[in-house]
Every structure is written in structure tokens, then in C-alpha cells.
Amino acid sequence: MTNPKSLPICFWGVCLILSLYLGAQAQPPRGPLVVSPKINADKTVTFSYLAPTAKSVELSAQFEKGPVPMTKDAQGIWSVTVGPVKPDIYPYSFRVNGVTVMDPANVAFFPNERFKASLVDVPGDTPLIHALRDVPHGSINYEYYPSMEGTTGSLVVYTPPGYDQNPSKKYPVYYLISGTTDTEETFFKVGKTNLILDNLIAEGKARSMIIVMPYGNIAARVAEQKGGSKPADPTVRDGADAVKRANDFAEDLVSNVIPYIEKSYRAIPNRENRAIGGFSRGGGQTLRAAFHNMDKFAWVCAYSSYLSPQEMDGTFSPIVNKPNQTNKQLKLLWVSVGSDDFLYKGTVEFMDYLKAKKVNFKSLITDGGHTWMNVKTYVAATTPLLFQP
Amino acid sequence: MTNPKSLPICFWGVCLILSLYLGAQAQPPRGPLVVSPKINADKTVTFSYLAPTAKSVELSAQFEKGPVPMTKDAQGIWSVTVGPVKPDIYPYSFRVNGVTVMDPANVAFFPNERFKASLVDVPGDTPLIHALRDVPHGSINYEYYPSMEGTTGSLVVYTPPGYDQNPSKKYPVYYLISGTTDTEETFFKVGKTNLILDNLIAEGKARSMIIVMPYGNIAARVAEQKGGSKPADPTVRDGADAVKRANDFAEDLVSNVIPYIEKSYRAIPNRENRAIGGFSRGGGQTLRAAFHNMDKFAWVCAYSSYLSPQEMDGTFSPIVNKPNQTNKQLKLLWVSVGSDDFLYKGTVEFMDYLKAKKVNFKSLITDGGHTWMNVKTYVAATTPLLFQP
The missing domain is CATH 2.60.40.10 (Immunoglobulins)
Known part of the structure; x- marks a missing residue:
């Protein structure tokens, strides 16, 4: 804006609309601000x-x-x-x-x-774990990758402080999946995952790691890019075939996302240096992707989500029938939920099921519901456990 | 989402609210989608x-x-x-x-x-210049940098395809500033600057470059971080002291942003490899920052913006009184505007003024108004000119 005098004087309410027509770029609206x-x-x-x-x-x-x-x-x-x-x-x-x-x-x-x-x-009187503090900051990177059926997928990737200054250093990777109706931006914009990690790393509480945040709704994206409709038909979201969609997600993650990340970033490419976690639908995708790919992930975090005993007994019988082997393979299996979460009952039943099957896990039950306030708590509680000896 | 049957059945309108209380994470709403x-x-x-x-x-x-x-x-x-x-x-x-x-x-x-x-x-029948095409993609990076008065500033940074694969290659940098009420995200999310560059670079029409997109409203950010109020008082936006704010912006750019970028990215640190451009208020900031810092920038692009003859004659007399020197120093001075833009008249007067003063510039007058459709056109028209011999 170079010459305020040349601008139309418009009232704020009117200007909201005018700004769309005139270019959304006019002087901040006059009238009460x-x-x-x-x-x-x-x-x-x-x-x-x-x-x-x-x-x-x-x-x-x-x-x-x-x-x-x-x-x-x-x-x-x-x-x-x-x-x-x-x-x-x-x-x-x-x-x-x-x-x-x-x-x-x-x-x-x-x-x-x-x-x-x-x-x-x-803000807290002392800065909270997700606050922007005066510590070294990592970077958030928006990336495209070649995904399934010839489509282009999108990722948000956190690289820790010092990543660009240490060009020979390699890092472990946490794959972190948001929930139903979320996008690949939600863990960044709402979960403040980058700031939580900056702070934990500065305090020496978490290891430096790369965090990869994919878009959980693969089916919708494929439909969108194939069909030319934006956004995709929401009927190709969850529903009766949620398990199939979760498996498609896992397939894309293992076949496309991980190879892309390990080619583009200095990631340590073995299971001991790969973690997977997610919230809500992303937690279900996490458990299925992990249990189907025990050779790929050694650290597994389910935030506010679970699998049913039926699915565990059926699809994942190798996991539960050989608990000693599972316990040896998984460096961490984490399950957390809020006491007011509408998935509380199912999640606690899942914990009880794992206990009965002698599958080791760590758990946290917090106050509150199925919220991103709780997600931040879970991220801050779990990332210090990842990739530790 | 692990067990749809456990979820409340709620109507879409109701669910919008419920979703806020239950955690914004419930099943996509039932009822008509x-x-x-x-x-x-x-x-x-x-x-x-x-x-x-x-x-x-x-x-x-x-x-x-x-x-x-x-x-x-x-x-x-x-x-x-x-x-x-x-x-x-x-x-x-x-x-x-x-x-x-x-x-x-x-x-x-x-x-x-x-x-x-x-x-x-x-979409176009043939993909437009801002379309997501099957070409190598650069990366968008969200960064924090130490800014004025002890505050932390934010930047969005585009790195071109191949940046991470060529660790010894250095790049020129385009500093690109959005307009009044925009944020540092607007050139990415609305301007699709990353996709335009991906496509131009793939076609061999633009050089590989880093693009740095700062937040133009320094005063508001400083007030916000100092005062603890979010967002900052909008009365500390443009107005009577727009020139002072533009100069503060230029000072932050030169003293804080450029050093941060040249430390953190493989930027070529000289004036021939620095361009500056912007839209609307960002164009005014561009012209002032460039004319105050002729040792810093050799390529200058004003999109839908101008400085008044009074300010040029007064503050920037060295620029206009020695046109031969200015013409030698500036590899490009670009001014463009839409014929329906409410800043059209002032911008054309600025072009006439430059012509009368024998200051070389390139110009483009398009259809349309003060819009981001035009901004994309200007980005696609100017980036091929930057950093060329």
C-alpha cells in the first residue's frame, strides 16, 4: 500500500466483500478495528x-x-x-x-x-512445552512425493535444529499421522509438534529426530486427482471399508513415503530408527501399519485410538500369540487416551486386552477428551521415549 | 477412527459444533455430505x-x-x-x-x-503455470529467525528442485513480500510461487533460485510478542506512518533476514544474486528497501505498487538524479499493474515519472484488478528475467 489517500474509504463490513472484488488487498478496513x-x-x-x-x-x-x-x-x-x-x-x-x-x-x-x-x-506464566521459546529452531518443510496410482502426495516434514549445519549427521524418523478430517498440516499448525520438539531437544529430553506428517486420507486424494474434483467426494472417506483404507494408507507409507524420505533426507534406514504414531484415525492407521510391518517400525504410539479384540485376534494373531517375540521387537508400544474421550472405553479395553495377552505397552490416561490439547500432551510425553537405548 | 459404531450419530450442522466440543476429530458428519x-x-x-x-x-x-x-x-x-x-x-x-x-x-x-x-x-485444459505438474518439485520451508527488538520472526522459504541433492551448489535469492493484511504464507498458499518456479525451472525458463517470503507486518508482530496480545492491535498497521514502517521492514530485512538466510541456506551473498519484489504494500516496501540499499539488491520488482513523485524526488533523489548510475546498478527494475487495479493511476504515473527521469524499467499492464490472479501472472513473468546474464 503506497498511497492511503487514493484508497476507497469503506466500512469494515462492506470492505470484507469489497476486498474480495477489489483484490483482497486493500487498506485494512476503516471503521472500528x-x-x-x-x-x-x-x-x-x-x-x-x-x-x-x-x-x-x-x-x-x-x-x-x-x-x-x-x-x-x-x-x-x-x-x-x-x-x-x-x-x-x-x-x-x-x-x-x-x-x-x-x-x-x-x-x-x-x-x-x-x-x-x-x-x-x-500462554503459561512459565512457557508451556509448545510455546515459541528462545531456543534453536528446527524447520518445517512442505514436500511432494510420488504416491499411489500415479498421484502426487503431500507431506509436512520437521527437521531438527542443526539439521542443515551437520551435513554428515543422520537422524531417526517419527512418522506421525493426524486424524479423520485433519490434513497433513494439523500436527504442525494445531499440534505445534515442531515447537514441542525444539523445546524438548533444547532441554536435552528428546533426541534430535525427523518427523514426517503425511495426509491420512489417501483415498480422497487419489479420487480428487483422478477425478478432477476438488475436494474429493467425501463419501470416499471412512466408513464400512475403513480397514481397507487403513491398509492402503500403510501400503503408501511403506512403499512410497518411506523411500521418498530416505532418499530426500538424512534418515537412518532401519526399523530401530523408525517410529510410527498417530491420533484417532491416525492411531488406527498406526497400529495396523506397525503390526503389518514389524520389520519396518520398532516404536509405536497410538494416541486416542485402539484396535478391537476381534481384529487383533484375527488379523494380528502373530502379534498377540507370540508376545515374547513382539515384546522383543517393539522398543515401545504406547497407548494413551483422555478420560472424557468418546473412544475412552474402547481404548481401555485395548489396554486390558494387551495386558491379558502379555504384550508390553506403556500407557497414559489424561483428563479431557478427544482433543488436540491432549494430542500435544501425548506428543510431549512420547517423543522423549523414542530412539532411546 | 477405529470403530465407527461407537460414535455418536449426529447431523452435520450439529456435528460442526459437537466436533468442537468432542474434539473436532469425530467421524465425518452424518447426514448429507x-x-x-x-x-x-x-x-x-x-x-x-x-x-x-x-x-x-x-x-x-x-x-x-x-x-x-x-x-x-x-x-x-x-x-x-x-x-x-x-x-x-x-x-x-x-x-x-x-x-x-x-x-x-x-x-x-x-x-x-x-x-x-x-x-x-x-484447471486449464493444458496445465497452467501454477498447476501441480509431474516435474521435479522444490520444497517450502517454514523458518524462525531472530528479528528486531528481541522478537522472533517467521519466514517461508522455497528451495528449488535438487537443492538437497547438490550440497555444494549455491543459489541466488529472491526476497518476495506480500501485501497489506497478507501473511508470510500468502505467496505460497495463494500465489503458488513454489509450483510456478518448479514449472518454469523444469521448462528451462527460470534459473534455480531460493525464494524468501517474509511477513510484511513487522510492527504488528513486534507489538504482539512484546504485548502478549494475539493478534496484535491492528491500529499498529499501516496509516500515517506507513513510510516509517516500510523503513523498519527494510531494516529488519537487511539486518536480520538476509544474514539469517545466508547463514542457513546456500545463498550467493552479493547484490547481483539478490532480487527483491512484492505486491501492493510489499511492492512499496520493495522499492524503498531497494532504493535505500543499492549495494544489496540488483533486481527489483514492484507488483501493483509505486512510490509517489514527491517521495522519489525527496528521499530517493540519488536514484533519479543519476539515472546512468542507477541504470548500471539495477539489472532489472520492473513495474506491473492491472488496468482495473485501484492503484492503476498511481502506478502508471510512476512509470511515466521513471521514463521522464530516464530510469530504465520494464513494465507490464494486464487486464484485471488488484488480485492474486494478477500476482501469479507477474511472478511467472518476472522470475524468468532474474539472475540472467
């Missing part, structure tokens, strides 16, 4: 949304049990102050006249196939 | 939005002159088919009961500080 969210010193948070003509605006935030009404001021800005809020990163959105919207004033967003939410980061 | 946008074979595009109780839903798309009414089917899905649409990538959003929302079914989004828009990609 909204700061949202605003974190107050006492850990309360003030959310604001400009809508002079709206009939109702509510806040939906993952730290609240239900929608919170907001009130309008003389300028037409709706706002509410809530909390104090426990320091963490939470998804939230507004309901404006019953319509769910992201916070237009906030850049931080939750990458997802089916909903749009903003993110609020309430 | 929406595919949007859908590109049809004849280049028409069908947009859809589920809202059984909405009173009105309209499409706002940058290829349309105004809002387009959508109609509701028996399932409560509003839709409209528009076009044929000229192949390109366009921002769009829905207006639901007068409220602007992104398309919940679409992952592609426009990173921006002040509005939220989705992106629709209408």
Missing part, C-alpha cells in the same frame, strides 16, 4: 466480532461446555470475556445468527476438511 | 453449502461482479453453478444470512489477517 482474541493478564480472554446488524453472536470454544452469548457495543462490536482459561491452545469459532464462522481478525486456524475453526493460544 | 467446490468438465463450477434453516445463501467469488444467489434443495443444501470460469485460482466465500463464511468443505484457504476466504482452482 477489532482485536480478537485478546489475552488479558489474568488469563481471561476477550473475543470480539464486528457485526452491527447481527441478531445474535455466540462464542463456541473448546474450553467452554457450551455456547457463550456475546454482547454488542455502540460500534456494533460483539464481545465477551471468559475465563481465566487454563493455558493451552484451543479451537474456537463464532456463531453469528446461527452461522459458524472463524474469527476474521485471527490468522491462527485449524486445518481441517470439514469445519473451519480459529485457534487461541493462552 | 457436501462436495464443494465441484469443477465440472465444461469449466462451470458448482458451489454448495449445507444450511437447512438459513434464509439466504449467496456466493461471493472474485470471478463474479457481485453476489450470486444460491438455491436450497430438499436436503437443505444450497448450491449454484456458475461459469464457465476462466481457468485460474480465485478467492471466494459464502454469505449466509448476511454473514461471510469460508467453505467448510474446502481445505484450500487464503491466509490473511482481516478476512477469511476459500480458494477454488479451475
Whole structure:
């Protein structure tokens, strides 16, 4: 913007639309400017949304049990102050006249196939494990790789601090898969996996490692690229053939992703230096990929997910019928879940099943539900265990 | 997702909210599933939005002159088919009961500080210059760097195909700055700069180069990190002191960004191998940074932006008063604008001014406005000129 005087004077609400037509690049809108969210010193948070003509605006935030009404001021800005809020990163959105919207004033967003939410980061008095601290930082890399059926897949790859400065050093790799409707960006943008690792490595608590974050919805991507429809038909998502899709994912991971990574990055190419983990659907994909490929992965983390006793007894009988061999092969089998998670019961049954079968595992049961607050906790709890002697 | 039967059966509209409370990770919502946008074979595009109780839903798309009414089917899905649409990538959003929302079914989004828009990609019959083609791909890297006043800045960095395979090769660097309310992600996510370069390099039309995409709103970031408020007070954006902010940006670029890049990447550290360019406010920052630092940059590209004759005569008199020296120093000075751009008049005056002062420049005037469709055109037109003998 070079000459503000030449710009149209437009009201913020009008400008939202004008900006789309004029190029989305005009002067920041005139009229009342909204700061949202605003974190107050006492850990309360003030959310604001400009809508002079709206009939109702509510806040939906993952730290609240239900929608919170907001009130309008003389300028037409709706706002509410809530909390104090426990320091963490939470998804939230507004309901404006019953319509769910992201916070237009906030850049931080939750990458997802089916909903749009903003993110609020309430900092701790001492920086949390996912906070941006003054430590050496790794890098996040967006990559394309040749995937199944001639399609091009996408990956987000974390390389640890010092990766570029030590061109002869090789690293272990953690393959980390997000959940249903998430994308390959979710572990980065919502899970802050890069910052958690930067901090753990700086504290000497985790080994330097590469983390590879694939897109879990292979079937949709293949349909999209083959069919020319964007996004792909959502009916080619999970459902009755979830197991087939998980196996397709594992096949792509082993046949395409791992070779691409081991060609493009300085990865140590053996099972002792490969871990696999995931959240929700990604946890199911993790367990199936690991149990089908015991020669490929020695470290396995299921966050908020499980396999049924039927599938274990059937498909994975070699894993459970020779527990001594399994226990020798797996350096870590981890299962964690929140006590309010809607998958809690199944996950605890899975833990009980493993115990009965004498398959060793480590577990963690936290407060809270099927949330990315818990995912961050699990990433911070497990990555220090990986690739340790 | 491991056991669909254990999940609550919830309607899509309800599930949007439930998903926030239950963890945004539940089964893709039941009920009618929406595919949007859908590109049809004849280049028409069908947009859809589920809202059984909405009173009105309209499409706002940058290829349309105004809002387009959508109609509701028996399932409560509003839709409209528009076009044929000229192949390109366009921002769009829905207006639901007068409220602007992104398309919940679409992952592609426009990173921006002040509005939220989705992106629709209408492919060409032959792949466009920004299309994902079967060519060697570079990598996009998200980086942190030590910035001014003790803050941490963020950068998005493109490295060209082969960068990791040729550890002794050094590259020229293009510093590329997005516009007002954009973020450091906009040239990647909306401008598809990485794919444009992949394609141009594969065709032998552009040299392999590193592209560094900084965040243009230094003042807001400093305020945010110093004040603990997220996002920063938008009143510390452009306005009366736009020139001071542009100079702060240039100072950060020269003192912090360039040293970080030349330490972290295999960049050729001299002026002949540094280019600078930008769109809108980023173009103004480009011209000021370049003219203040003629020892640092030899290639300069202003997309849809200009400096006033007053500022040129005053602040940059050394540039215009010794045109022969300027013409010898600058390997390229580029100015482009769309004929419908609201900055068209000022930009053409700038071209006329340069001509009168005998400062050499190349120019391009395109159809269209102050849009990212035009930005892609300008990136594709200029990068082949950079770093050529």
C-alpha cells in the first residue's frame, strides 16, 4: 500500500466483500478495528466480532461446555470475556445468527476438511512445552512425493535444529499421522509438534529426530486427482471399508513415503530408527501399519485410538500369540487416551486386552477428551521415549 | 477412527459444533455430505453449502461482479453453478444470512489477517503455470529467525528442485513480500510461487533460485510478542506512518533476514544474486528497501505498487538524479499493474515519472484488478528475467 489517500474509504463490513472484488488487498478496513482474541493478564480472554446488524453472536470454544452469548457495543462490536482459561491452545469459532464462522481478525486456524475453526493460544506464566521459546529452531518443510496410482502426495516434514549445519549427521524418523478430517498440516499448525520438539531437544529430553506428517486420507486424494474434483467426494472417506483404507494408507507409507524420505533426507534406514504414531484415525492407521510391518517400525504410539479384540485376534494373531517375540521387537508400544474421550472405553479395553495377552505397552490416561490439547500432551510425553537405548 | 459404531450419530450442522466440543476429530458428519467446490468438465463450477434453516445463501467469488444467489434443495443444501470460469485460482466465500463464511468443505484457504476466504482452482485444459505438474518439485520451508527488538520472526522459504541433492551448489535469492493484511504464507498458499518456479525451472525458463517470503507486518508482530496480545492491535498497521514502517521492514530485512538466510541456506551473498519484489504494500516496501540499499539488491520488482513523485524526488533523489548510475546498478527494475487495479493511476504515473527521469524499467499492464490472479501472472513473468546474464 503506497498511497492511503487514493484508497476507497469503506466500512469494515462492506470492505470484507469489497476486498474480495477489489483484490483482497486493500487498506485494512476503516471503521472500528477489532482485536480478537485478546489475552488479558489474568488469563481471561476477550473475543470480539464486528457485526452491527447481527441478531445474535455466540462464542463456541473448546474450553467452554457450551455456547457463550456475546454482547454488542455502540460500534456494533460483539464481545465477551471468559475465563481465566487454563493455558493451552484451543479451537474456537463464532456463531453469528446461527452461522459458524472463524474469527476474521485471527490468522491462527485449524486445518481441517470439514469445519473451519480459529485457534487461541493462552500462554503459561512459565512457557508451556509448545510455546515459541528462545531456543534453536528446527524447520518445517512442505514436500511432494510420488504416491499411489500415479498421484502426487503431500507431506509436512520437521527437521531438527542443526539439521542443515551437520551435513554428515543422520537422524531417526517419527512418522506421525493426524486424524479423520485433519490434513497433513494439523500436527504442525494445531499440534505445534515442531515447537514441542525444539523445546524438548533444547532441554536435552528428546533426541534430535525427523518427523514426517503425511495426509491420512489417501483415498480422497487419489479420487480428487483422478477425478478432477476438488475436494474429493467425501463419501470416499471412512466408513464400512475403513480397514481397507487403513491398509492402503500403510501400503503408501511403506512403499512410497518411506523411500521418498530416505532418499530426500538424512534418515537412518532401519526399523530401530523408525517410529510410527498417530491420533484417532491416525492411531488406527498406526497400529495396523506397525503390526503389518514389524520389520519396518520398532516404536509405536497410538494416541486416542485402539484396535478391537476381534481384529487383533484375527488379523494380528502373530502379534498377540507370540508376545515374547513382539515384546522383543517393539522398543515401545504406547497407548494413551483422555478420560472424557468418546473412544475412552474402547481404548481401555485395548489396554486390558494387551495386558491379558502379555504384550508390553506403556500407557497414559489424561483428563479431557478427544482433543488436540491432549494430542500435544501425548506428543510431549512420547517423543522423549523414542530412539532411546 | 477405529470403530465407527461407537460414535455418536449426529447431523452435520450439529456435528460442526459437537466436533468442537468432542474434539473436532469425530467421524465425518452424518447426514448429507457436501462436495464443494465441484469443477465440472465444461469449466462451470458448482458451489454448495449445507444450511437447512438459513434464509439466504449467496456466493461471493472474485470471478463474479457481485453476489450470486444460491438455491436450497430438499436436503437443505444450497448450491449454484456458475461459469464457465476462466481457468485460474480465485478467492471466494459464502454469505449466509448476511454473514461471510469460508467453505467448510474446502481445505484450500487464503491466509490473511482481516478476512477469511476459500480458494477454488479451475484447471486449464493444458496445465497452467501454477498447476501441480509431474516435474521435479522444490520444497517450502517454514523458518524462525531472530528479528528486531528481541522478537522472533517467521519466514517461508522455497528451495528449488535438487537443492538437497547438490550440497555444494549455491543459489541466488529472491526476497518476495506480500501485501497489506497478507501473511508470510500468502505467496505460497495463494500465489503458488513454489509450483510456478518448479514449472518454469523444469521448462528451462527460470534459473534455480531460493525464494524468501517474509511477513510484511513487522510492527504488528513486534507489538504482539512484546504485548502478549494475539493478534496484535491492528491500529499498529499501516496509516500515517506507513513510510516509517516500510523503513523498519527494510531494516529488519537487511539486518536480520538476509544474514539469517545466508547463514542457513546456500545463498550467493552479493547484490547481483539478490532480487527483491512484492505486491501492493510489499511492492512499496520493495522499492524503498531497494532504493535505500543499492549495494544489496540488483533486481527489483514492484507488483501493483509505486512510490509517489514527491517521495522519489525527496528521499530517493540519488536514484533519479543519476539515472546512468542507477541504470548500471539495477539489472532489472520492473513495474506491473492491472488496468482495473485501484492503484492503476498511481502506478502508471510512476512509470511515466521513471521514463521522464530516464530510469530504465520494464513494465507490464494486464487486464484485471488488484488480485492474486494478477500476482501469479507477474511472478511467472518476472522470475524468468532474474539472475540472467
